[in-house]
Amino acid sequence: MEQKKNNKNNGGRIKEESNTPSEVFASCSFSSLGLHPTLCDQLKERMGFDAPTLVQAQAIPVVLSGRHVLVNAATGTGKTVAYLAPIIHLLQKFDQRVQRSDGTLALVLVPTRELCMQVHEILQKLLHRFHWIVPGYIMGGENRSKEKARLRKGVSILVATPGRLLDHLKNTASFVHTNLRWIVFDEADRILELGYGKDIEDILNFLGTIKNKDADPEVRMQNLLLSATLNEKVNQLANISLENPVTIEEPGKLNSSEKEYRLPSQLVQRYIKVPCGSRLVVLLSILKHLFEREASQKVVVFFSTCDAVDFHYSLISGFLWSAMPQSEKEQRTKFLGCKTLRLHGSMNPEDRKTTFQTFKTEKSALLLSTDVSARGLDIPKVRCIIQYDSPGEATEYVHRVGRTARLGEKGDSILFLQPLEIDYLKDLEKHGVALSEYPVLKLLSSFPSYSSKNQANKFVSIEMHPWLVALQRGLESFISSEPKVNKLAKDAFSSWVRAYTAHRGELKQIFTVKKLHLGHVAKSFALKDQPSIVNKSIQKQLKRKRDDKQKIKSKKRFISKSRVVSSE
Numbered sequence: 001m002e003q004k005k006n007n008k009n010n011g012g013r014i015k016e017e018s019n020t021p022s023e024v025f026a027s028c029s030f031s032s033l034g035l036h037p038t039l040c041d042q043l044k045e046r047m048g049f050d051a052p053t054l055v056q057a058q059a060i061p062v063v064l065s066g067r068h069v070l071v072n073a074a075t076g077t078g079k080t081v082a083y084l085a086p087i088i089h090l091l092q093k094f095d096q097r098v099q100r101s102d103g104t105l106a107l108v109l110v111p112t113r114e115l116c117m118q119v120h121e122i123l124q125k126l127l128h129r130f131h132w133i134v135p136g137y138i139m140g141g142e143n144r145s146k147e148k149a150r151l152r153k154g155v156s157i158l159v160a161t162p163g164r165l166l167d168h169l170k171n172t173a174s175f176v177h178t179n180l181r182w183i184v185f186d187e188a189d190r191i192l193e194l195g196y197g198k199d200i201e202d203i204l205n206f207l208g209t210i211k212n213k214d215a216d217p218e219v220r221m222q223n224l225l226l227s228a229t230l231n232e233k234v235n236q237l238a239n240i241s242l243e244n245p246v247t248i249e250e251p252g253k254l255n256s257s258e259k260e261y262r263l264p265s266q267l268v269q270r271y272i273k274v275p276c277g278s279r280l281v282v283l284l285s286i287l288k289h290l291f292e293r294e295a296s297q298k299v300v301v302f303f304s305t306c307d308a309v310d311f312h313y314s315l316i317s318g319f320l321w322s323a324m325p326q327s328e329k330e331q332r333t334k335f336l337g338c339k340t341l342r343l344h345g346s347m348n349p350e351d352r353k354t355t356f357q358t359f360k361t362e363k364s365a366l367l368l369s370t371d372v373s374a375r376g377l378d379i380p381k382v383r384c385i386i387q388y389d390s391p392g393e394a395t396e397y398v399h400r401v402g403r404t405a406r407l408g409e410k411g412d413s414i415l416f417l418q419p420l421e422i423d424y425l426k427d428l429e430k431h432g433v434a435l436s437e438y439p440v441l442k443l444l445s446s447f448p449s450y451s452s453k454n455q456a457n458k459f460v461s462i463e464m465h466p467w468l469v470a471l472q473r474g475l476e477s478f479i480s481s482e483p484k485v486n487k488l489a490k491d492a493f494s495s496w497v498r499a500y501t502a503h504r505g506e507l508k509q510i511f512t513v514k515k516l517h518l519g520h521v522a523k524s525f526a527l528k529d530q531p532s533i534v535n536k537s538i539q540k541q542l543k544r545k546r547d548d549k550q551k552i553k554s555k556k557r558f559i560s561k562s563r564v565v566s567s568e
């Protein structure tokens, strides 16, 4: 019922609970698309892919034809294989077998380290029986000299993050790229959003002309650009890097208002309206509910800053709780029993790698992350995405929720909004993304010791719910007794407020630091008192808020005084 309701809200279209295979997979085979039989065997035997996805069925023949391609399709629709498989096919077909001394023939540019490793892993599997085509990767944070050695030996298909690639283009003389034939921009919009625009320009300049219409078709460059979202910057990149491209979009799923934003149709999207001071306790309650309802599942929670990830990670790892508050003898246990992991850009590269691999292989786990996980990461069986801190741009929303409901599987997403941020829903609606409300009070009544009829009838708001009040008290006393976590809470508070001021454009009208009650923000970090704010610009904004209030007060005083005077 809930599902149907949500679907109705979803842009006015009624959708099925999950995609049927025919909405995800094409009715043809990989071999009918023209791929080499050995590659088709690899896809089936090593990867378990029986049939191509709709996007693969459209893209593979076009890539095989040598045309430049722009793919705009929803998250989790199999875009990676859509470009890797045909490139491998074309490489194995070279008259003269590819050799290491040929250097790099295909280059795949990706925005993050995690995506780099993920694409490389798929590449390794696909190349298993084409041992003469060598896969490799280079990315920020890795050992440069080891990378240099690998490039010197020769890497046929190279997966790279832009900054590190540019570094090697400038400094590694033995890096052969004169035979380059393919450049793939995977998650192109994210590459640009992360500020790699200039690097990309430099890379394209280093690698020579891209639009070489007159070149011999046998040696012509073929570039591919893939993204689940399109925007002005991506279009610009497409203009400079693609020549007369074929555009591939998922067929027949979305109306024109959703043209830019493509979401899996079976995804259940909800928002939860929570007053600022109750955010933390509601988050923990939802997590507890999710993992108790279904012990084996994976959930990702997105935060706006690294500090927030660290704080919530320490809190969840250390917080003990007794289910029966009345009984003092009751043994306290971990509030959340699930395995908890964290991932953000300030962690060292090795830890990031381990976390990513662990979360991939675990059957049940909770990942606390910044947007470093939002793009392109393919983690099997993620059931729910919680956006605890708002994503900002609608594009980011789309990518975050895209970590679930992949390839026709079920998935839920929950977006946290404070009452004063509720207009954000209108911003999402402009892009054809519509959410229904999460029944928070129903959820709270599922905590038995706090939902006796008498108690439940007494409270009127979320803030006063006995379960949440008790939980908040427990968290605050935990924080005040743990100096390390207390420090993390204070740091997280400050960086959260800083991040809140960083919203851009129209979103600044919705996420306004001036409207925040900082005491309530502190409460959402389980702090009893509000830490002082160091950042000058925030202080200025808050001072302005105080001044405005002061002005209003004195105006009122003046008016009431003059009324008294006039009535006298």
Ligand SMILES: Nc1ncnc2c1ncn2[C@@H]1O[C@H](COP(=O)(O)OP(=O)(O)OP(=O)(O)O)[C@@H](O)[C@H]1O
Pocket: 048, 049, 050, 051, 052, 053, 056, 074, 075, 076, 077, 078, 079, 080, 081, 228, 375, 376, 377, 378, 402, 406, 407
């Ligand atoms: N033909 C297929 N049959 C079965 N599974 C497939 C097929 N193609 C891809 N997959 C699987 O589907 C999942 C999503 O693929 P992939 O990561 O390439 O999607 P994507 O469109 O690039 O997503 P994103 O936009 O989030 O990067 C992966 O787990 C992949 O192994």
